[in-house]
Amino acid sequence: EAQVTQNPRYLITVTGKKLTVTCSQNMNHEYMSWYRQDPGLGLRQIYYSMNVEVTDKGDVPEGYKVSRKEKRNFPLILESPSPNQTSLYFCASSLDWTGELFFGEGSRLTVL
Amino acid sequence: DAKTTQPTSMDCAEGRAANLPCNHSTISGNEYVYWYRQIHSQGPQYIIHGLKNNETNEMASLIITEDRKSSTLILPHATLRDTAVYYCIVRRRFQGAQKLVFGQGTRLTINP
Numbered sequence: 001e002a003q004v005t006q007n008p009r010y011l012i013t014v015t016g017k018k019l020t021v022t023c024s025q026n027m028n029h030e031y032m033s034w035y036r037q038d039p040g041l042g043l044r045q046i047y048y049s050m051n052v053e054v055t056d057k058g059d060v061p062e063g064y065k066v067s068r069k070e071k072r073n074f075p076l077i078l079e080s081p082s083p084n085q086t087s088l089y090f091c092a093s094s095l096d097w098t099g100e101l102f103f104g105e106g107s108r109l110t111v112l
Numbered sequence: 113d114a115k116t117t118q119p120t121s122m123d124c125a126e127g128r129a130a131n132l133p134c135n136h137s138t139i140s141g142n143e144y145v146y147w148y149r150q151i152h153s154q155g156p157q158y159i160i161h162g163l164k165n166n167e168t169n170e171m172a173s174l175i176i177t178e179d180r181k182s183s184t185l186i187l188p189h190a191t192l193r194d195t196a197v198y199y200c201i202v203r204r205r206f207q208g209a210q211k212l213v214f215g216q217g218t219r220l221t222i223n224p
Contacts, residue, residue, distance in 0.1 A: 004155075033212070043156070043199070043214035058211055090155055097204065100146070101212075103155030 002027045006091050006104035013081060014112050021076040021107050023091030029102075031094045032074040036060065036087040037106075043090070049074055050097065081111040116200045121219040130187040132218050134200030137181045143204050145176060147185045149196040150217070156199060159185065190222045 004025045013019055025032065033048035035058075045058030049068040063085055065077040074093075078085060088108050092101040117135040124130040136145065144163050148156040160167055160174045162183070167174045173186040187194050199217040 035214070037153075040216070042216035045212055045214075048211065056211070059213070088153060092155075098144075100158040100161065101148070101156070103157070105155050106153060108153075 002102070004091055004093055004102050004104040006089070006107045008107060009105065010108050012110045012112065015082055016080050019078050019081060019109075021078075021089060021091075021109070023074045023076065023104060024072050025074075025093040025102070026072065027093065027095070027102065028071065029093035029099075030071070030096045031099070032068065033058070033092050033101075034064070034066065034074070034076045035090045035092065036085075037090065038087050046076065046089075078109075081109075083111050085109065086111050115213055116202060116215055118198070118200055118215060118218045120216065121221070123221050123223055124187075124190050126192060126222050126224050127189055130190040130194065130220060130222070132185040132187075132198050132200075132220060133182065134185070135182045136200070136202050139180050139202050140204075143202040145174065145180075145183050146201050146203055147172070147174065148199045148201070148214075149194075150199070151193075151196040156214075159198075161203075190220075192222050192224065194220065195222045196220060 007022045030051050034046040035043045037043050044060045047066040049055045090106050091104040094101045146161040147159040150156040160172050162174045176183045197217040197219050199214045
């Protein structure tokens with residue numbers, strides 16, 4: 001089954017404790033991206049990747065890092081999480097820059 | 113990348129057609145209009161996309177004005193399951209920066 005898989009789905013952590021949210025797709029998609037969703041603010045893009053080793057900033061990249069060493073994986077790294085990064089995070093992929101986006105189920109992160 | 117403007121919320125009676133407008137007055141010639149919807153806090157789901165011609169699929173119809181500055185998503189016979197937040201975005205269909213702006217979308221409520 002074609003899908004985008006995120007892990008963990010739920011996480012409660014403390015300020016400053018590094019964490020990684022993984023994202024994996026099994027559709028051989030070139031384009032991948034991360035979004036955060038907060039009440040009243042809609043979906044905001046954090047980072048995106050056009051292909052392996054090619055990443056770029058979205059609208060809200062501060063406090064996040066990404067890497068794209070393999071085509072199927074696009075992890076989101078929070079080096080030193082802060083409470084303002086408490087949010088619902090979505091990973092998405094598309095075949096290339098033209099295709100429809102497929103979204104993961106979301107990862108709800110709480111930073112205390 | 114062009115920005116979009118949508119009404120914050122709309123209501124529609126079950127069984128009637130739901131018409132969701134979107135303004136994208138700064139759209140450029142190489143940008144497509146995409147529609148997604150998000151039910152509760154699930155990952156957004158692709159609905160339809162188009163460039164300048166009207167499009168129809170099993171889920172919805174998309175009407176794009178001749179000047180391409182606005183579009184309307186039509187759900188022909190809305191059901192309670194169509195209650196969701198609907199997002200209109202524009203996306204360039206050639207290789208290059210793919211920063212996507214979703215905005216807050218339209219919260220559509222289908223009433224029995």
